[in-house]
Amino acid sequence: MTRRTMHHALALALAAWLAGAGAMAQPYETPPAPAAPRPLQIATPAEQQLPNGLRVIVAERHGVPLVSARLVVLSGAEADLPQRAGLASMTAGLLTRGTRRHSAPALASAAEALGGSIESGAGWNQAFVGTTVTSPKLSAALALLAEVALVPTFAPAEIERYRVQALDEMKVAYSQPGTVAGLTAQRAVYGAGAYGHPASGTPASLARITRADLQRAHAAAYRPDNAVLVLAGDITMADAVDLARTHFGAWKAPAQPLAAAPVATAQAWPGNAVVIDMPGAGQAGVALALPTMPAGAPERFDAEVTNAVLGMGYSSRLNQEIRIKRGLSYGARSDADLRRQAGALRVAVQTKNPSAAEVVGLIGAELDRLVQAPVGADELSARKASLIGGFSRSLETTQGLADEVASLAVVGLPLADLTQRIQHLDAVTPAQVQGFAASYFGPPRRRVVVAGVASEFLPALKAQAGPVAVVPVQSLDLESPAAPAAP
Template structure:
């Protein structure tokens, strides 16, 4: 039998003492090799000082207008062997035929789906073979096609871009596929409360103008549009005198102009399009409230919109500052009031929407159904206090720093440079606009921002759109004004009154 020997009380335990001594020696040796860092000093308890943003300078393009009226902008950018061609037509969804919303989007979307000389497969094969990518779509005020390839495929890029813009086939099979995709997407989006809230708000804010319809179209218009409709739209608006081409990348200025002349020079204007009527927005004299009743919703999408400005407005800079304070990343009073102080939502923001002719200013969030009224009242209160009380010096500084510091990010890529330059041309702004932007922003005062707020931010005349279960808040909502309610199944985004035919 093996006996277990126990240490007696009062006797030294030689093995534990030796082990402790060895461990101590090892620790001393380790500390000698790797000393502990010194105690944190007070100045290390605060974040390091962030230096001022480096001065930003957008490169100046070389500009030339071809005999057919097509304007060419060229930016030499030799850092990477990449070439980007971005062509913009100065017409978009605002020119959709009244009974065919979504036409501009379908036309632009089919530019790379076959031409008179190439099939859709051949276009895709050519782009892939050049290590490239193509992007084409339409928005308000513009339709675009952007093609990026490796720079040694420049000849192919100019040839292909010109072919897609000038000779789209609109083959019946491709049109039918686009119609089915459009119908399917819209069916899904109709059940998306965020999409419904955004679209209804825009239609109410811009009714009576060319922007007062859904740019993505409707299921009804998707079912009616034909290849002939698309050809008619293309022939009317896709004209060299109504377009601008930006060439950015690893190419010399003279070579870019030469290739543009060679591939786009024979593009000719068809019969001129009639100009769009510049109708004014018809803002209601009092607050307008519309509820889209989604009875199965557990939360409410909330939009509060007021009148805005066109992109070229002289108030743009001041309202950019104001928007940062209201709901932008820099300060965001909405987020502080709704999330930080009251815990009513996970996020809140505001957007300054500026088109070529008109604009709107929209605040947006979502919340639990039972918190809908408290959230809406908080938004209106934040808007009212921002209009009545000057913004603080800290808010002004945060907003300025964000706008100036964020600017360079818009010009990181060749396509970003092309897009920003083309936007300036489309909006009638000078090409050195962004180079002078930091100076203009730094020069703004709180008083100038407050003046712009007083002119545009009026919660008493706001358009309010709620998408959610109306049973949870419609009764209390009446104290804010007259309330219209449309059940979601009866909503028709293509109808002037937003109600489907036969609805009460």
């Protein structure tokens, strides 16, 4: 067979196959509508308080002999001292790096001997230590958690090791336009409020933190009347209280009252867009933030559902418009970041430098659309199903269950919210979504930050957004609450 004959035969075979495939093709069928949410099969967590003020919360789940333990301190990055951004994160990160009884390697070995590991960290309004072990190992694990949380040594060598690692990670993070834009947008929304600075700190602030700072921060926040012990899994309330008394009962609250929480409400910058000029950046990071409300506000479920429509997941509006229809980004997302004293809705997109202004316009158009017209019933049903499904999956493990319970304690919500959340989310209507958008998404509330090669998008952004403040990246000071001035 010659090459021409072979190609002809292949072409005929392909045509025959396509004809057959066409004949066998079935008409396109619309996917079935999402089923109604199933009720959550879990009891409302129970709570008791020890005489020293420590709250003990238990979420029982029997059948598998596992328990996740999480000791949560109800103070976090919002309490960082001036010029000491990252102090709470550094304090929490060092808890597992040595105590009066164990060095850092010895702690890791002790946790591994129990079949688990100990993690620690801090965020807004919280710091924590936690582990997951089998039920028979729980008492020994709680003894280790108590040691880590109550008697850390903050050894100088470990402080310096932590500092070097954190600065290395920060150097990489601060070279990313998306990170720079997001941190600046947070400062633009919260301004001088206690939520404005980076929770993990800045290179300058981490260099200032001393061992004495860490010791004072630990003494001020880590006290039983400012803490919650969450136990989730194969345990009863009676056993939990006995274990808590054994391992945390001797923990004494200081005589002085707990300091008042710092003011963390939104104190937004003026509405000018901000550009962080990063010469040589391969892409631009676009961030938009809007001040909303605290986590305990009645419309918190409206906020979650509205966010799911706007930018949560592949089928959200932002992803559809920016990625799927126009190919301007690998992904566009939003999140409803509701904290104890205040909250914000945040949008993040990474795109080509020349398309940054177009992306800013598309985000604004989607916010406008939510204000101007109600969400269709089918779209709303699908987005709620995605949101509810994600929540349900988060409860499939004891650690996920402990995290969800702890998050309620951190923001001060009733424990019954855990079992009622699906019902509340499913009840949100198109009118409530539109009403939430009308209350919070107006143009005067929007704070826009773009980080990247300014010369490639600045003229188009000015034409769209008006006056723009331009900050060279080497001059960016995220510790300062002052807004950069537009020319």
